[in-house]
Amino acid sequence: MSEHPFAVVSLCGDVPQLHDVPRIADDAERDADEVVAGPFTAVTLDAALGADALVSAIAETEILTPWILVAGPDERDIATEIVGRALDGAPGVFGLAGVVIDGAEVPDGIRRHEVPAVVAIDGAATAIRGLASDVATHGPRVPEPWARIITSSRTDVAMRATLARRALADDPGYRPRALSEAQLALLRELSRRLVPQQPGPAIDLAARLDRMIEAGESDGWRPTGMSTDVEAYRAGLDALAAIWMRGTAAQDAVIREVIEGKAAAGSVLTPRQLSLWFEDARNDLVRLWLSHPASLAHVGYSGFATGGTGPEPAGYLVLAAGEREEWEPEELGRLGAAEGRTS
Structure with a gap:
């Protein structure tokens, strides 16, 4: 069992029961690998101060753990502005991990940023704990000494913004945008084989890659004779699915054959084309892993x-x-x- 400290920045006053809600089940039910959200450090700010003063106050608090923003119905607009500024690299601010809205729907302006966000139904404390557990379970956290560097004036605003967005936890219910469900599932399996990650919650590299190619944000490179990234990934994954095997040893053999251009690629791609696509896929997966601040x-x-x-x-x-x-x-x-x- 491991604990994951969080900060809670509330724009709507104190959060009752935040510190006394049980974090875990009784000792007999504890799992050595269980991710436990908490302890929580609460910061209460007056929404009437306005966005500029609130962002400055968050920076002055020097939060180095992931933090969750809490707002009520009257603070939704100011919360939306704070989320935007935090993800745009506001000086001294890093680690926004999610938003809890108490008593109202999550604004579209927050959802557009793809920040984990929930509506508090059974009280803000319960919602905070649930969201924090989801965040801690579905992505690596940035160690505090490294968060300190990111918040410092040594890190450029644009770089801080990029790292802040990359640090957001992946959506466990992510639905593919460029690939099919089957293609995404195979890409996830492939990414686990090709890019072993550090112990603990992992980055969903396949989901990030699907989002990247759908948005046309790859490196722009493709070998002569190959199609666009979206078409190449669909064709490559379909060709790989036809020869993919169960078991580590069998998969290792398939991977070697694909790399060497000796795989039976079928009618979709030639063995050479499959090998070229596979080289691009390996490069994309490694770049996505290394671009995360926890990987740095x-x-x-x-x-x-x-x-x-x-x-x-x-x-x-x-x-x-x-x-x-x-x-x-x-x-x-x-x-x-x-x-x-x-x-």
């Missing part, structure tokens, strides 16, 4: 924090292997020489 933390890459909005240019002064600068997480090595100690 996992591999120890802090290069995203070299733009910045501070008064001084943000770059590196310490470049030696095994050494880090003061602003970097301790896990990256020992503190570098004095002249490289930047803030």
